[in-house]
Amino acid sequence: MSFYDQFIRQLQDGPLAKWAEDLPNQIKHGLDSTRFGNITKWQQAINTLPDINTSEINIDSAAIQIGLTNDINEQQHKQLEQQLMLLHPWRKGPFNLFGLHIDTEWHSDWKWDRLKDHISSLQDKHVLDVGCGNGYHCWRMAADGAASVIGIDPTVLFNMQFQVMQKYIQSDTVMVLPAGIDDLPEKLESFDTVFSMGVLYHRRSPIDHIKQLMDCLVHGGELVLETLIIEGDENSVLVPEDRYACMRNVWFIPSTDMLIRWAERCGLKNIRIVDVNQTSIEEQRSTDWMTFHSLKEFLDPKDSNKTIEGYPAPKRAILIAEK
Numbered sequence: 106m107s108f109y110d111q112f113i114r115q116l117q118d119g120p121l122a123k124w125a126e127d128l129p130n131q132i133k134h135g136l137d138s139t140r141f142g143n144i145t146k147w148q149q150a151i152n153t154l155p156d157i158n159t160s161e162i163n164i165d166s167a168a169i170q171i172g173l174t175n176d177i178n179e180q181q182h183k184q185l186e187q188q189l190m191l192l193h194p195w196r197k198g199p200f201n202l203f204g205l206h207i208d209t210e211w212h213s214d215w216k217w218d219r220l221k222d223h224i225s226s227l228q229d230k231h232v233l234d235v236g237c238g239n240g241y242h243c244w245r246m247a248a249d250g251a252a253s254v255i256g257i258d259p260t261v262l263f264n265m266q267f268q269v270m271q272k273y274i275q276s277d278t279v280m281v282l283p284a285g286i287d288d289l290p291e292k293l294e295s296f297d298t299v300f301s302m303g304v305l306y307h308r309r310s311p312i313d314h315i316k317q318l319m320d321c322l323v324h325g326g327e328l329v330l331e332t333l334i335i336e337g338d339e340n341s342v343l344v345p346e347d348r349y350a351c352m353r354n355v356w357f358i359p360s361t362d363m364l365i366r367w368a369e370r371c372g373l374k375n376i377r378i379v380d381v382n383q384t385s386i387e388e389q390r391s392t393d394w395m396t397f398h399s400l401k402e403f404l405d406p407k408d409s410n411k412t413i414e415g416y417p418a419p420k421r422a423i424l425i426a427e428k
Contacts, residue, residue, distance in 0.1 A: 108268060112280045120295040127290070128282070135259060135283030147265040150191040151272065155181040157203060159273050165248035167199065167214035169241065171273045174204030192266050194395040197238040200270065210395035212388045213241045216302065216331070220423050223379035225327050227251040230297035233321050236304035239266035240281040246300075247278045255296075256281040257288070286317050293321050302331035306355050315371045322428040328373065333358045334381065334422040339366055343416065350403040350412040350419055361422050373426035384419040 109132055116125035138144045157177055163170040177185065186205055189195075198209030228250035234243050237256030240263075246254045258264065258281065267281035286304075299321050301314070308314040318328055335343045337360035349355035359367065361378050368376045386409075389400040400419070405411040410418050 108271075109280075109282070121293070123290050124293065127288070128284075131284050131288050132282065136261060136264070141261045144261055144265075147192055147262065150188045151265060151268050153184075154188050154269065154272060155184050157181065157273065162274055164244040164274070166201075168201040168206065169198070169244050169270070170201045171270065172203040177203045189269065190394075192262065192269065194262075194397055195239070195266065195392075196263070196395060197241040198394075200241075202269075202273070207394050208392040209241075210389060210392060210399055213238075214245075215388050217242060217245050219380045219382060220329065220331070221245075221249070223423070223425055224329055225298065227298060231295065233257070233296040233299045235286050235299065235301045235318065235321075236307075237263075237281055237300075239263040240270065240279065242300065242302070243267075243279045243281060244270070244274075247276065251278065251298075254279045257284045257286065259283060259285045286314070286321075289317075289321060291320060294323055296321050296326060297323055298327045298329065300329045300331075302329070305330065305332040306349075306358050309356050311357050311359070311367055312371060315367060315373075319371060319373065319428050324428060326428050328424075328426050328428065330364075330368075330424045330426075331421060332364065332424075334361050334364060334420055335417050336360065336420075338362055345414070345416060348414060349416055350400070350414070351398070361424075364422065364424055368424060368426050373428065376424065376426040378422050378424055380423040382421055384421060 113125050113128050116122060136144060157172060159172040160176050161173055182205065185202060195207055195209045197211050197213045198207050200207040227246055229252045232246050232251045232254045234254060234256040237243055237258050240256045243254045243256040261283055264281055264283045299318050301318050305311050305314055322328060335341060335358050339362035341360035342363050343358040345355050361381065365376050384400060386401045391397065391399045403413055404418055405413055412418055
C-alpha cells in the first residue's frame with residue numbers, strides 16, 4: 106500500500122484524522138485482488154511503465170499534458186502505449202502523455218468548460234470529488250488553485266489509471282482513493298467545495314446522497330452537483346422500469362425543478378441551475394481507447410432524442426448551492 110502511505114500520514118494531523126484511521130482498511134478492501142481479479146494485471150502494467158524525465162506538465166489544458174514527445178524514444182513510446190492499452194477502457198479525459206493522445210470515451214473537458222465559470226474560485230480550497238473516475242477533473246480543480254483535491258471512486262480500474270498520471274506528475278495536491286461516499290465518516294464537515302458529477306441517478310435515495318454530500322462540507326461550503334434530468338415541472342421525476350440508456354443502475358431522474366426542490370428540502374441555500382445540456386454523440390463516444398458501445402448505440406436509431414428504451418435522451422444539468 107506504499108502508493109497511499111504518505112497521503113495517509115498527511116491526513117493524520119488534520120481535520121481528516123478520523124478518516125485516516127479507517128483508510129488503510131478501506132484501501133485494502135477496495136484493492137482486494139480476490140474481489141477484482143484484474144488488479145494484478147493492471148498493477149503489473151503500471152509497474153512496467155518506462156521511467157521518463159518529464160520536461161513539462163500542464164494540468165490546465167483540455168487534454169492534460171504530461172511530458173513532450175521529445176522526452177521519450179521510439180521504443181519507450183511503443184512500451185508506453187502497450188501498457189496503457191492494458192488499462193482499457195479509458196472513460197474520462199483526454200490525456201496526452203509524451204505525445205501519446207489518450208482519446209477517452211468522454212470529452213470531460215467539455216463538462217469542465219460548462220461549469221468552471223459558475224463555481225466559486227477553488228484557490229486555496231480543500232476539495233472533494235465524489236465519483237471522480239480516473240481523476241481527470243481532480244487535476245483541473247488543482248489547476249484552479251485548490252490546496253488539496255481528494256477524489257473517491259470505488260472502480261478499481263479508474264484508480265489504476267490515476268496511478269499512471271501520478272507516476273509522472275508526482276503531485277502533493279491530488280489523490281484518488283478506491284472508496285465511495287459511504288466510506289466517509291459521518292459529519293466530516295472538512296471540505297470547502299464538494300463535487301458530485303454523474304452520481305446522483307445511481308443512488309437509490311437521492312435525498313440521502315445530497316445529505317451525505319452536505320455532511321462533507323464546512324459551513325458555507327459549496328456543492329456542485331451534476332446529474333441527468335428530464336423536462337417537466339416540480340412534480341416530475343423519471344423512474345426507469347429497468348434500464349435507462351442501457352444502464353441498469355439508474356433510479357431517479359428529476360426535472361430541474363424537482364432537483365431544486367430536493368436541494369431545498371435538504372436545507373441548501375442560494376440554489377441555482379447554471380447549465381442544462383443534452384449529451385451529444387460527439388461528447389460521449391467509442392474511441393480506440395474505449396472500444397465498447399457508447400452513447401450512439403444507447404439511443405433510438407430512428408430518433409436520437411430518445412434512448413433505445415424509449416425514454417428522453419440523456420440531458421444533464423449542473424446545480425450549485427451553499428450549505
